[in-house]
Amino acid sequence: MEDVFIVSAVRTPVGKNRGFLREWTAPELLGTVLDEVVRRIDLDPAEVDDVINGTVYQVGEQGFTLGRTGVLASKKFPDTVPGISVNRQCGSSLSAIQLATGLIATGTMDVVIASGCEMLTKYTITSDLNGTLFTGAPMGNPYGEYYTSKYGAPDQMLGAQLIADQWGITKQACQAFSMESHQKAHQATEKGYFKREILPMRGLDKEGNAIIRDTDEPIRPTTTMESLDGLKVLPNTTFITAGISSTITDGASAVVLMSESKMKSLNLEPMARVVASAVVGSDPKLMLTGPIYATPKVLKKANLSMADMDIFEINEAFAPIPLAWLKELDADPAKLNVNGGAIALGHPVGNTGCRLVVSAIHELKRRNGRYGLVSLCTGGGMAPATIFECT
Numbered sequence: 001m002e003d004v005f006i007v008s009a010v011r012t013p014v015g016k017n018r019g020f021l022r023e024w025t026a027p028e029l030l031g032t033v034l035d036e037v038v039r040r041i042d043l044d045p046a047e048v049d050d051v052i053n054g055t056v057y058q059v060g061e062q063g064f065t066l067g068r069t070g071v072l073a074s075k076k077f078p079d080t081v082p083g084i085s086v087n088r089q090c091g092s093s094l095s096a097i098q099l100a101t102g103l104i105a106t107g108t109m110d111v112v113i114a115s116g117c118e119m120l121t122k123y124t125i126t127s128d129l130n131g132t133l134f135t136g137a138p139m140g141n142p143y144g145e146y147y148t149s150k151y152g153a154p155d156q157m158l159g160a161q162l163i164a165d166q167w168g169i170t171k172q173a174c175q176a177f178s179m180e181s182h183q184k185a186h187q188a189t190e191k192g193y194f195k196r197e198i199l200p201m202r203g204l205d206k207e208g209n210a211i212i213r214d215t216d217e218p219i220r221p222t223t224t225m226e227s228l229d230g231l232k233v234l235p236n237t238t239f240i241t242a243g244i245s246s247t248i249t250d251g252a253s254a255v256v257l258m259s260e261s262k263m264k265s266l267n268l269e270p271m272a273r274v275v276a277s278a279v280v281g282s283d284p285k286l287m288l289t290g291p292i293y294a295t296p297k298v299l300k301k302a303n304l305s306m307a308d309m310d311i312f313e314i315n316e317a318f319a320p321i322p323l324a325w326l327k328e329l330d331a332d333p334a335k336l337n338v339n340g341g342a343i344a345l346g347h348p349v350g351n352t353g354c355r356l357v358v359s360a361i362h363e364l365k366r367r368n369g370r371y372g373l374v375s376l377c378t379g380g381g382m383a384p385a386t387i388f389e390c391t
C-alpha cells in the first residue's frame, strides 16, 4: 500500500440561505473550484484519474452526476477526465476523500480529486423526496414499513434533542457553544486564518449588485445568550432552535490526492498525509451519534490516541452533537472546532466533509500542528472519520 497525500485544498466561502452564491449553478460552482485546486499546484488536469464528488441532493442541477458535470463546466479540464457523485448524507465528501484514498493506496489510480458541492438553498433538505412518478403518483419515500416500525420516521431535530437528553446537555450549554462557534469563526475571519483556503467568488449582494466575496456569509458575530433565548423552539423538541442548529447554505470544496510516488515525480510538496479512515453505523433514531464511535475506531486504526490529536473537526450539525462527543470521549474542548463550525459557518451538507478537511489541513499548517481528526454525523445514523498528518 502506498501512502496517500493531499497536495492542494481549496473551498468557496460558504454562502447563506439564498445569499451571495444564489445565482450560481452547481456544475459551474464545482467546476470553478476544480480549476482552482489544480491551478494552485500547476497540475495539468489531464493527469487527474477521477473526480469523486460528494453531494446529497442529486436532483436538478445537482443530478446527472455532478462529479462529471462539474468537470464539463470547468474551464481547464479536458472531457477525458471522468467524475462520479457519492452520497453518504452529511458525510458524503469526507467519504469521497476516503474512497479516493483507497483507490490510490491500492495502486488503482494515481491522482484523484475529492470534492463536495451542495447548493442547499436551491435543493434543500428532502429535495430528493419531492416530485411524482410517471404515473402521477407521489415519488414515495425511502423509509418504508421496515424502517418506521423499527426506528420511527427519521427526524434529525428530534435526534438532536434525544442526544441532549441522554447526555444531560442543557439548553444553556448549547447556546454557549453556539455563541462561541460564531465568535471563533468571526475572529478567525478577522485574523485572516481562512484566507489561504478560500477562493474569492463573484456573487450578488442583497440588492442584486455584483460583488466578490472572500469570507463566509452566515457568521453572526452579534450572537448572544439573550438573542438565542428568544428563538422559536423547533417541532418535536424541547429546546432545539435555529440558533443552535447548522444552517442552510451553499458551497463547494476540493482536494487533490496523490500517491507518494506521483507526488515526488511531479516535484510537489505534501500538505497532509492521510493516516487512517473509518466509518461506522450508529442508532438511526438518535441518528447523529456516529462520531462518538467513529473516533475511537479511526484512532485505533492509526495507533494514535486522543492526546496525539492537535485539532478535531466534529461537525456541528446541532450543538448537542459535538457536546455529547466531548463528554463521551472526555476530549479537550480547546482542540475542538478551533475556528468555529457549522453553526456559524453553515452546513451545505454534501460539501461539509471536504470543507472541514480543507479547513483542518490549513489550520494544522498555520499552527504547526501534526494530527487532525475529522468526523461528521449523518442522516440514517452513520459517521466517517479520517485522521490527517501535516508534514
Ligand SMILES: CC(C)(COP(=O)(O)OP(=O)(O)OC[C@H]1O[C@@H](n2cnc3c(N)ncnc32)[C@H](O)[C@@H]1OP(=O)(O)O)[C@@H](O)C(=O)NCCC(=O)NCCS
Pocket: 090, 125, 156, 220, 222, 223, 224, 227, 228, 231, 234, 241, 242, 243, 244, 245, 246, 247, 248, 317, 318, 347, 349, 377, 378, 379
Ligand atoms: C433549523 C432550521 C429549520 C431553521 O431554519 P430557518 O427558520 O429558515 O432559519 P433562519 O436562519 O431563518 O433562523 C430562524 C430565526 O432565528 C434567527 N437566528 C438564527 N440564528 C441566530 C443567531 N445565532 N442569533 C440570533 N438569531 C438567530 C434568525 O434571525 C431567524 O429570525 P427571524 O425568524 O426573526 O428572521 C434550518 O436552519 C435547518 O433545517 N437546519 C438544520 C439543517 C440540517 O438538518 N442539516 C443536516 C444536519 S445532520
